[in-house]
Amino acid sequence: MAAGLKRDAVVILRIDGEELHEFVNNPSFEQDMLSIFPEIESPDGSLKDYIIKAFEKLTVDQGMPPATDPWVMSNILEPAFESFGDALQQPVSQETFLAEFKKAVDNVVQLLKEQPAIVAHSQNTFDGGGIKRLLSNKFELEKTLDSTLKGVPMDRNGKISTEYLGSALDSLAPSAGLPPLGAVDPMDNIKNEALKTFNASDAKTVKDDEFKKLLADLLGNIMVQLESSPVSVSINTVVHEPLASSSALLQPTSSP
Structure with a gap:
């Protein structure tokens, strides 16, 4: 999923059980886990399957x-x-789970x-800011659309x-x-809904200037959606090589 994304700085986290211990001893733990239970309910799933799926719902936070x-x-x-x-x-059952x-x-x-x-963690938020910058620069927008x-x-x-x-x-x-x-399912949903709004599947031919206007309007539609409901993407990758420091801040890396 990370391929093609512009990444923010990567934080290297050393996860040693301390935060998980605090989470399980928090008064809200039982309520949090019971709220997860319906999301992972599966008629054919074993108790172990339920527990593993619950672990998959937990985050590095x-x-x-x-x-x-x-x-x-x-290993864990x-x-x-x-x-x-x-x-x-x-x-x-809820109780046994x-x-x-x-x-x-x-x-x-x-x-x-x-x-x-050791986990490499990065957070990326799509809030429409990139679209806004492009649309506000007429020269850059025209150059991008022409390209x-x-x-x-x-x-x-x-x-x-x-x-x-x-x-x-x-x-x-x-x-x-x-x-x-x-790359990002929620973003795909937003793009697809915007395309439906513009009846992109109803193939008709238009002049290049009209096509460029449709593209710009399409970007504006997506921008409005993201401004009201930004999409955050968390990328976590286990690092298998030993690190000398328990935590460090790395510069953004290029996508593979």
Whole structure:
């Protein structure tokens, strides 16, 4: 998912179980976990499946490294279940889930104390600011739109089909501070809704100036949505190499 995103500075976190211990002992812990339970409910899921999915819902802010990471799964989560025995064969209910999940968290806390997880964490927020800067600079906007149109097919009369609005939007996304299509699901939803508003699927041919105006208006539509409801993306990657310092601030790195 990180591919193609302009990244903010990366913070290296040493997750040693301390924050997770505080989270599980917080008065709001039970209520927080019971609110998660309906989101992970699965008729065919075992108690262990429920607990693992609950761990996947926790964040680094709560002291949990990304549970889907293979290193975390093999070195932290799987060992945390070793002492459970037949307890994981119980029927799944809110009560059993909460009780056994708390035991699992306690085990994870201890395992993280013995073997801390080093996580590279970055946060990216799409609030429409990139689009606003582009739209407010007429020279840069015109240059960007002209460059985008060079990659859009035209018919023999020099007209462009509106069915290419989506691909043109994706082409100029970096200039507008937007992620590429497929990188961030909530952003894909916003783009797709905007395209529906402009009936992009109803293929009709327009002159290049009209196509550029449609693109600019499309960007404006997305900007308004992001200004009212910004989209935040958190990227967490377990770093397997040992680090000399427990935390450090790194400069942004180029996307792979």
